[in-house]
Amino acid sequence: MQWTLVVPLKPLARAKSRLSDTAGDGVRPGLALAFAQDTVAAALAATAVGGVVVVTDDPLAARELAALGARTVPDDPHDSPGGGLNAALRHGTAVVRAVRPQSPVAALNADLPALRPEELTRVLDAAAAFPRSFLPDAAGIGTTLLAAAPGHDLSPAFGPGSRLRHRRSGAVELVLDTVDSVRQDVDTGEDLRAALALGVGPRTAAAAARLLIPGQ
Secondary structure (H helix, E strand, C coil): CCEEEEEECCCHHHCCHHHHHCCCCCCHHHHHHHHHHHHHHHHHCCCCEEEEEEECCCHHHHHHHHHCCCEEECCCCCCCCCCCHHHHHHHHHHHHHHHCCCCCEEEECCCCCCCCHHHHHHHHHHHCCCCEEEEECCCCCCEEEEEECCCCCCCCCCCCCHHHHHHHCCCEECCCCCCHHHHCCCCCHHHHHHHHHHCCCHHHHHHHHCCCCCCC
């Protein structure tokens, strides 16, 4: 089964505000872009992935991610400005299924800089057994991937505490070993250190090398 992934990305100037303890205002946009680039590059290399659609209004991010092979689309112009993550995911899913109505679709966070293609494929292969399923984040509170099989709505409920909301919505929680790279999103300095320990992609490695990160 070839999946299409929908990856939402905020304008870079507003991304990763919780990293302020580790990266200053002048550094965070570049770090957020590096996370997204390494995430998209790894996703496109996964054998289970047929394509990636990035939903963003940031022109630099759109240009750089399109250069990697992703399709980029702006946020829905009919949505309220800054409609948020779930609105972006609904819009991206609609774009995908307008072309391929029976495509399996998965939402993937844009901040998985340690993502490994083979681990992502393992998660998506497991997701193929269920109408809707999700993978919790490393903290066990949020969600890094939400999948919907052909003929089923994605029904995203991302945000703080999304693990519980997705479970309550009827999505099956995927319990898998050795997929740490798909679970390790980066919101804080501690998350970044954990991702670096796993081994990040080249763009994040270069961006992180310019930071002074205690414990790195």
